[in-house]
Structure formats: C-alpha cells, structure tokens
Amino acid sequence: MHNRAVRWVGWVFSWLVPANEREALLGDLAEEYALRAQGASCAAAFRWYLRQVCVSAPPLLWVRVARAAWPGTVGVALLAYVAVAVVEITVNWAIAHLSAVGAAAYNPLGMALTFPMVVLIGYFAAGYRRSAAIVLAVMMLLAVSVMTLTTTEHVPLWYRVAYFLVGPAAAFIGSGLSRGRSGR
Amino acid sequence: MVGLSNHLLYNIKDMKKGQDPLGSLEHVVLLSVMRLGTNAYGVSVRRDIQGTTGRDISIGAVYATLMRMQSKGFIRSYTGEPTAERGGRAKRYFRMTAGGESALRNTHEIILKMSAGLKGLQVS
Numbered sequence: 001m002h003n004r005a006v007r008w009v010g011w012v013f014s015w016l017v018p019a020n021e022r023e024a025l026l027g028d029l030a031e032e033y034a035l036r037a038q039g040a041s042c043a044a045a046f047r048w049y050l051r052q053v054c055v056s057a058p059p060l061l062w063v064r065v066a067r068a069a070w071p072g073t074v075g076v077a078l079l080a081y082v083a084v085a086v087v088e089i090t091v092n093w094a095i096a097h098l099s100a101v102g103a104a105a106y107n108p109l110g111m112a113l114t115f116p117m118v119v120l121i122g123y124f125a126a127g128y129r130r131s132a133a134i135v136l137a138v139m140m141l142l143a144v145s146v147m148t149l150t151t152t153e154h155v156p157l158w159y160r161v162a163y164f165l166v167g168p169a170a171a172f173i174g175s176g177l178s179r180g181r182s183g184r
Numbered sequence: 185m186v187g188l189s190n191h192l193l194y195n196i197k198d199m200k201k202g203q204d205p206l207g208s209l210e211h212v213v214l215l216s217v218m219r220l221g222t223n224a225y226g227v228s229v230r231r232d233i234q235g236t237t238g239r240d241i242s243i244g245a246v247y248a249t250l251m252r253m254q255s256k257g258f259i260r261s262y263t264g265e266p267t268a269e270r271g272g273r274a275k276r277y278f279r280m281t282a283g284g285e286s287a288l289r290n291t292h293e294i295i296l297k298m299s300a301g302l303k304g305l306q307v308s
Binding site: 056 | 227
C-alpha cells in the first residue's frame with residue numbers, strides 16, 4: 001500500500017522538480033525511502049518521504065521561478081511590491097504612534113522615510129532580475145493611478161503629485177544603481 | 185542619497201563575481217561535495233551533512249543549492265548508471281571545479297580573518 005502511495009506522491013512531486021534534475025532527485029528519494037523501509041517500518045519511511053516532498057517543494061519551486069525569464073521577473077517584482085507595502089505601512093504606523101501630533105494623514109516625513117527604502121528594494125530586485133525594478137515601478141504607477149482615480153477623499157495636490165512620482169522614481173533609481181554596479 | 189546608498193552597499197559593490205562569499209548552506213554543501221569526492225550525489229551529500237553537522241536538510245534544499253552552484257560554475261555534474269534500488273533512475277554525481285575551490289578558499293579566509301583572536305571559538 002505504501003509503495004503505491006509513494007509512487008503517487010512522487011508523480012505529483014515530479015511536476016515541481018525542474019526537468020533536468022527530475023530523474024536524479026526522484027531516484028535519490030526512492031533510494032533513501034528503500035533504505036528507510038528496510039531499516040524501520042514502511043509507514044515511518046512513507047512519513048519521511050511525505051515530509052521530504054513537503055519541505056522540498058518551496059526551494060524547488062523557487063528554482064523554477066528563478067530560471068524562467070518573465071514569470072521570474074514578475075515574481076520578483078511582486079515580492080518587491082509586497083516589501084514596499086510593508087515598508088509603507090510600517091513607516092505610517094510608526095509616524096502615527098511616535099509623532100506628538102498623532103496621525104498626520106499627508107505627512108511628507110513618511111515619503112522621505114519610504115523613498116530610500118524603495119530605492120534599496122528596487123536595487124535588490126534589479127539584482128535578482130534586471131527588469132524587476134522597472135516592473136515594480138510600473139506596478140506602483142498603476143496602483144497610484146487607480147487609487148488617485150477612485151479615492152473620494154480630498155487629497156492635497158502636492159501629495160497627489162509626490163505620491164505619483166516618489167515610488168516609481170525610487171524604483172527607477174534603485175534599478176539604475178544596480179545596473180551601474182553590474183556595468184563596472 | 186546616492187552617497188548614502190554607495191556607503192550602505194559598499195561591500196556588495198566591491199565584491200567581484202566569483203569572489204562573493206558562499207551562503208551558509210552553499211558553504212556546507214560545497215564542503216560535502218569536496219569531502220565525498222567521486223561519490224558526491226544527492227543522497228550522499230544529504231547524509232554527510234546530517235551525519236557531520238546534525239542538520240536535517242531536505243533533499244530539495246540540497247538540489248536547489250547544487251543547481252545554484254552549478255550555474256555559478258562552482259560544481260559540474262555528470263550522470264551515472266541507473267540502478268534497481270532507485271527504481272531504474274540514474275544518479276547525478278557532482279564534482280567541484282577550480283572556481284568552487286577558489287570560492288571555498290575565499291569564504292574560509294573570511295571566516296578565519298573574522299574569528300582570529302576571538303576566544304571561545306576553538307573547536308574541540
């Protein structure tokens with residue numbers, strides 16, 4: 001029963017493994033499973049096999065994403081976008097909680113603090129994927145456009161303009177810094 | 185701003201390709217490939233690391249690291265013969281290249297320099 005289950009799990013797992021390494025990796029799993037099944041029980045060996053498959057999936061998926069050209073770039077840009085969102089939320093939260101005047105809705109300090117962080121995020125994103133920072137800038141531009149068009153709040157003009165420029169500009173600068181480094 | 189970024193990224197900028205220190209897992213896996221010599225493949229590398237360091241690394245993490253190091257030119261691989269115990273699948277053997285040896289030496293040198301003179305780090 002366990003052998004059949006191992007075959008099924010292995011078959012599903014094989015879809016996650018990059019094609020070049022599929023045979024070797026599944027062979028390695030089969031070899032160690034057989035060793036464990038002889039030494040301990042088949043159930044214990046199957047549990048080990050299942051655990052290996054579960055914990056092996058994330059690093060192997062990452063390899064596949066990193067190897068693919070466009071999906072990889074978009075993947076890195078999405079991760080960078082999440083990082084930018086986390087930075088923005090953290091900075092706004094910190095300003096609201098630490099500032100004596102309380103939460104200032106349109107605080108230039110927030111932008112000033114976020115800007116270098118986005119430059120760094122853009123820099124590292126471009127380090128992983130050359131075009132990822134550009135994709136990140138476009139994503140931020142689109143997000144800001146949608147938010148600006150759909151908001152019902154009164155937002156000062158300076159804030160609208162700055163909000164439009166700061167994020168994408170920071171991502172572009174990060175990309176430029178990364179290209180400058182790799183070009184040397 | 186650019187000055188600050190340059191300062192922050194000083195170390196990254198100064199590293200030449202191929203001279204970057206290895207990551208912790210890369211370091212351990214490359215050492216294992218070196219130790220195992222002609223018998224370095226997924227299972228043996230995983231077991232060697234587990235037996236020596238007690239660290240239970242998944243086979244996927246071992247392969248992801250080996251693939252990354254292969255793309256960096258630190259190791260090369262070749263396919264062995266298929267065996268019955270592996271369900272008729274062939275082994276993929278890994279060998280360290282001169283570039284890998286140089287990266288290993290560089291990382292080792294950094295660790296030695298950083299730990300020089302620090303008491304309490306002597307290995308028994």
